[in-house]
Amino acid sequence: MSVDKEWFKGWNLSGEGIFLSAGPCSAESEEQVLTTARALAGKVDFLRAGIWKPRTRPGSFEGVGLKGLAWLDRARSETGVKVGTEVAEPSHVEACLEYGMDVLWVGARTTTNPFSVQAIADALRGTDIPVLVKNPMSADVDLWIGALERLANAGLTRLGAIHRGASSPLEMRYRNAPAWKMPIELMRRMPEIPVICDPSHICGKSDLIATIAQEAMDLLFDGLMVEVHPDPPNALSDAAQQLTPEQFYHMIGALDLPHEQSESTIFINRMSELREGVDEVDSQLLGLLGKRMEIVCEMGRLKLQENVSTLQPHRWQEILEDRIRKGLSLSLSEDFIQQLMQSIHEEAIRQQEFGRVEGAD
Numbered sequence: 001m002s003v004d005k006e007w008f009k010g011w012n013l014s015g016e017g018i019f020l021s022a023g024p025c026s027a028e029s030e031e032q033v034l035t036t037a038r039a040l041a042g043k044v045d046f047l048r049a050g051i052w053k054p055r056t057r058p059g060s061f062e063g064v065g066l067k068g069l070a071w072l073d074r075a076r077s078e079t080g081v082k083v084g085t086e087v088a089e090p091s092h093v094e095a096c097l098e099y100g101m102d103v104l105w106v107g108a109r110t111t112t113n114p115f116s117v118q119a120i121a122d123a124l125r126g127t128d129i130p131v132l133v134k135n136p137m138s139a140d141v142d143l144w145i146g147a148l149e150r151l152a153n154a155g156l157t158r159l160g161a162i163h164r165g166a167s168s169p170l171e172m173r174y175r176n177a178p179a180w181k182m183p184i185e186l187m188r189r190m191p192e193i194p195v196i197c198d199p200s201h202i203c204g205k206s207d208l209i210a211t212i213a214q215e216a217m218d219l220l221f222d223g224l225m226v227e228v229h230p231d232p233p234n235a236l237s238d239a240a241q242q243l244t245p246e247q248f249y250h251m252i253g254a255l256d257l258p259h260e261q262s263e264s265t266i267f268i269n270r271m272s273e274l275r276e277g278v279d280e281v282d283s284q285l286l287g288l289l290g291k292r293m294e295i296v297c298e299m300g301r302l303k304l305q306e307n308v309s310t311l312q313p314h315r316w317q318e319i320l321e322d323r324i325r326k327g328l329s330l331s332l333s334e335d336f337i338q339q340l341m342q343s344i345h346e347e348a349i350r351q352q353e354f355g356r357v358e359g360a361d
């Protein structure tokens with residue numbers, strides 16, 4: 001894949017700092033686009049504004065369509081800001097190329113469908129416009145990577161990813177679960193792809209955005225895409241999560257930008273001692289897990305002899321409640337213990353079922 005982060009660094013207005021995109025969820029009127037562009041020009045890498053809005057359910061504002069491209073074009077010539085919008089199908093791509101948009105992005109609902117992504121990639125073949133890909137609605141890193149690969153295979157080299165969180169029935173605080181392990185896995189598997197965070201769609205509420213934006217900086221994201229509107233309460237879409245330009249600048253100004261490494265020898269030495277401690281604990285954990293699985297397999301053989309089911313719902317309920325209680329007393333969160341025990345239980349079932357198949361041979 002001939003993709004690298006250089007195009008992105010070249011766009012970084014603040015040099016040492018971070019890549020920034022900001023602008024309204026939706027372009028609503030020429031005046032609204034121009035007002036936002038004037039407030040952001042010279043300080044963001046590109047102005048975002050959706051003109052085709054894929055809404056989960058029909059009946060709400062679905063974007064102004066083509067005429068929004070002319071507004072973005074005018075905002076660009078008047079203020080010099082680069083402009084970008086979301087594309088969901090080849091006709092959107094063609095219109096954006098005609099207007100010479102500076103950057104495009106693929107929205108979460110579109111990334112979910114490989115046919116749609118392929119159609120967009122085919123429409124982009126032969127160009128090298130920067131394209132950012134949002135993660136799919138669910139926390140599926142392979143779909144996200146697949147979309148980036150489809151675009152790279154069409155010859156695009158200026159690619160990036162946007163993390164916007166994932167739908168989760170368990171999420172109460174945020175609109176979308178932050179699901180950090182997904183972008184962390186993307187960074188590990190595709191280190192050549194710049195990854196920015198969209199705290200607006202993760203949070204769903206403007207007062208939570210600063211915390212998630214800071215967390216993204218702490219996790220070494222390359223930048224942010226933030227929804228900014230001149231009059232958030234009257235926005236036609238995503239009103240609760242948009243910041244005013246002033247709130248946006250205040251939030252950005254307050255961010256700490258940590259580095260991946262430190263030169264301090266005291267820090268380096270102490271960290272390496274602590275890491276040895278972590279390595280030792282991890283070996284013990286793995287050893288204990290191996291021991292636990294040996295016991296589980298022995299129980300599996302007994303169940304098979306007695307024709308007893310692999311799943312023991314009452315026992316499983318007791319284990320979960322007990323481990324959560326014990327975990328809480330060690331300051332481990334309920335969610336964490338639940339996920340950990342579910343993974344261990346799933347592996348135990350897999351091993352017992354494997355034993356059943358083997359035992360039946």
Ligand code: PEP
Nearest residue numbers: 025050107108109164201
């Ligand atoms: C958007 O950026 O306004 C949008 C629709 O976001 P997402 O695709 O992340 O839901």
Ligand code: MN
Nearest residue numbers: 025227237238
């Ligand atoms: Mn939005």
